[in-house]
Amino acid sequence: MMTKLREIRLQVVTFLSKFEAYLVPAGKFITAMIVFCIINAKFGYMKSITKFPLVIILALFCSFMPMSMIIIIGALLTLAHAYAIGIEFAIVLAVVYVIMFLLFFRFSPKDSFAVILTPICFMLKIPYVIPMSFGLVGSASSAVSVACGTIVYYVLSYMTKAAKAFEENGETDLLTRLRALLEGIIKYKEMIVCAAAFALIVIVVYLVRRMSINYAWTIAMVTGALTGILTILVGDIMYKTDISIVGLIFGTILACGVVKVIQFLVFDVDYSRAEKVQFEDDDYYYYVKAVPKITAGNIRDNADASDAPKKAKPKKAPKALAKKDKSDDELKEKAVAAAKERRKAEPAEAEKAEAAEEEVKVVRTTAPKRTPNRQKMIDVDKEFSKERAAYEARQAEIARRRAAAKAREERLRVNLSDDEPTRVVPEVSAEEDSELAMSQRMAYQRRKLEERLNRNDE
Numbered sequence: 052m053m054t055k056l057r058e059i060r061l062q063v064v065t066f067l068s069k070f071e072a073y074l075v076p077a078g079k080f081i082t083a084m085i086v087f088c089i090i091n092a093k094f095g096y097m098k099s100i101t102k103f104p105l106v107i108i109l110a111l112f113c114s115f116m117p118m119s120m121i122i123i124i125g126a127l128l129t130l131a132h133a134y135a136i137g138i139e140f141a142i143v144l145a146v147v148y149v150i151m152f153l154l155f156f157r158f159s160p161k162d163s164f165a166v167i168l169t170p171i172c173f174m175l176k177i178p179y180v181i182p183m184s185f186g187l188v189g190s191a192s193s194a195v196s197v198a199c200g201t202i203v204y205y206v207l208s209y210m211t212k213a214a215k216a217f218e219e220n221g222e223t224d225l226l227t228r229l230r231a232l233l234e235g236i237i238k239y240k241e242m243i244v245c246a247a248a249f250a251l252i253v254i255v256v257y258l259v260r261r262m263s264i265n266y267a268w269t270i271a272m273v274t275g276a277l278t279g280i281l282t283i284l285v286g287d288i289m290y291k292t293d294i295s296i297v298g299l300i301f302g303t304i305l306a307c308g309v310v311k312v313i314q315f316l317v318f319d320v321d322y323s324r325a326e327k328v329q330f331e332d333d334d335y336y337y338y339v340k341a342v343p344k345i346t347a348g349n350i351r352d353n354a355d356a357s358d359a360p361k362k363a364k365p366k367k368a369p370k371a372l373a374k375k376d377k378s379d380d381e382l383k384e385k386a387v388a389a390a391k392e393r394r395k396a397e398p399a400e401a402e403k404a405e406a407a408e409e410e411v412k413v414v415r416t417t418a419p420k421r422t423p424n425r426q427k428m429i430d431v432d433k434e435f436s437k438e439r440a441a442y443e444a445r446q447a448e449i450a451r452r453r454a455a456a457k458a459r460e461e462r463l464r465v466n467l468s469d470d471e472p473t474r475v476v477p478e479v480s481a482e483e484d485s486e487l488a489m490s491q492r493m494a495y496q497r498r499k500l501e502e503r504l505n506r507n508d509e
Contacts, residue, residue, distance in 0.1 A: 057345065060316060080114035083121045086167055089174060090128050094207060096135035096214075100128060118163040125167070129207060136214045139229040143236065147206055151199045162189060162196035169200025169249075170207070176298070179306035182249040183275045184313055186256025187268060193257070194250035201249050205242035209235055241294060244286030252279045263340045265322040268314050276303045319345045442493050 067074060087109055091101040113121045126148050133140040155166065162185065169181045181200070185193040213232055236242075255278045260271035280303055287294050320342045328339040 056315070057319070060319075061346070076114040079116075079118065079121070080110050082167065083110035083113040083124075085171065086121060086125050087128060089171065090125060090132070093174075094129060094132040094211065096132045100131055118167070119160065122163055122166050133210060136210070137217075137225075137228065139225055139232060140210055140214070142229065143232045144206065144210065147202070147236070151202060154195055155199050158195040159190075159192040162193045165189070165193055165196035166200040166203070169197055170204040173201075173204045177302060177305060177309070178245075178249075179252075179276075179279060179299075179302045180309045182252035182279065183256055183272060183306050183310045186253040186275055187260055187271065187310060187313060188317055189253070189257070191254055191257050194253040197253055198246045198250045201246045202242060205239060205245070206236060209239055209242075240286075240290035241292040244283060244290060244292055244294070248279050248282040248286065251282055265325065268318050269311075272307055272310050272314075276307055279303060321345050442497060445493055 084106065087106045091106065095101045109124055113124060130141055130144055130148070133144045155162075159165075165181065165185050169178070172178045172181050178201075182194075182197050185197055189196075210232070213235060217228055217231075252275045256271045256275035259274050260267050262270075264270065280299060283294055283299055284296070286292060287296070321344075322342060325340060325342045328337075328341060330337050330339075
């Protein structure tokens with residue numbers, strides 16, 4: 052089962068990488084559509100901007116822009132709806148947005164998706180998925196993005212409740228309503244507890260999954276789940292919030308299941324084949340732990356792949372299905388006839404095998420025959436070896452004679468007086484001429500022999 056899922060994952064990754072240029076804008080368009088539709092459905096106080104064509108145009112614009120553009124346009128839409136309620140709502144919401152944007156763009160500008168997904172998951176009643184997910188696939192700074200998304204959801208929810216309360220009470224004073232909004236948001240204990248808990252979950256999960264221990268991601272999930280439950284319970288006891296404990300527990304369990312799926316998609320490794328490596332260079336000592344990934348290519352090589360699929364049985368051909376419908380007697384008769392044919396064929400096959408073995412033995416025992424060309428080459432090599440030896444002996448004799456001639460010449464020069472001119476002894480010059488002629492003759496023979504060998508090689 053797991054092997055099949057990993058193969059499907061590989062196909063999905065290959066498909067996404069192949070059509071990334073088209074899928075990324077499509078994903079941004081769908082995300083923007085969902086965000087803008089939820090904003091208009093939840094805070095649809097300004098009717099002029101809730102029209103569907105306008106939503107499509109804004110979503111198309113966001114599909115070709117960075118992900119942060121969805122946050123900016125969503126913030127402008129909520130400001131417009133807040134202004135439709137009252138100017139004080141727009142002022143308070145603008146102040147909250149300015150503070151959050153300063154924190155967001157300062158610490159985690161790349162985690163725009165967290166700010167977008169957190170309010171959506173709150174509305175879908177699965178908010179605990181976000182901090183655990185971004186703790187695994189994000190960084191420690193993702194805590195800021197998750198906290199900002201949590202604050203946005205609670206601020207917008209509080210403003211909706213405050214607008215209904217002001218209408219019921221008939222409050223019209225601008226300063227009174229502004230003060231009530233600010234005090235309500237600052238003292239909104241549930242928002243503070245959830246934002247702090249989610250930020251703490253992100254940090255704890257990130258720190259634990261970065262440890263060099265086996266099953267670090269699973270341990271990080273469990274640790275993050277327990278941290279979130281304990282933090283929210285402590286906050287509920289201290290500030291008497293209205294957080295549902297049953298919803299907290301079931302939401303955390305559901306979050307663990309979703310995060311486990313994310314781990315399978317992002318961090319599928321085999322801890323049974325983990326290795327620890329130690330090496331050094333001129334400046335440092337290195338202690339490295341290497342854990343191999345489980346990919347579609349090495350699934351069948353893993354030691355723990357006990358759930359590997361069995362080999363698929365070939366489908367039965369129509370002939371086999373037709374034979375199955377025949378009676379047992381006919382099948383038995385065919386089996387007997389086939390057995391008899393095999394017995395008749397066995398002696399002939401055995402004789403053929405014995406004849407082949409005898410031929411192989413004869414070939415192995417028979418010495419290889421020398422071809423005429425090979426024999427000529429051997430004769431030429433022998434002749435060349437003899438002539439080579441004679442040539443080397445002759446060269447040695449020539450060198451010896453030259454040395455003796457030089458010695459005699461030196462003795463003659465010493466015996467001559469200083470007044471007499473130097474004479475050349477006739478016998479010495481004649482001997483040198485004979486030696487030169489013999490060396491030339493040997494060189495000529497050697498050249499002819501090499502030419503003949505080259506012709507034989509060709």
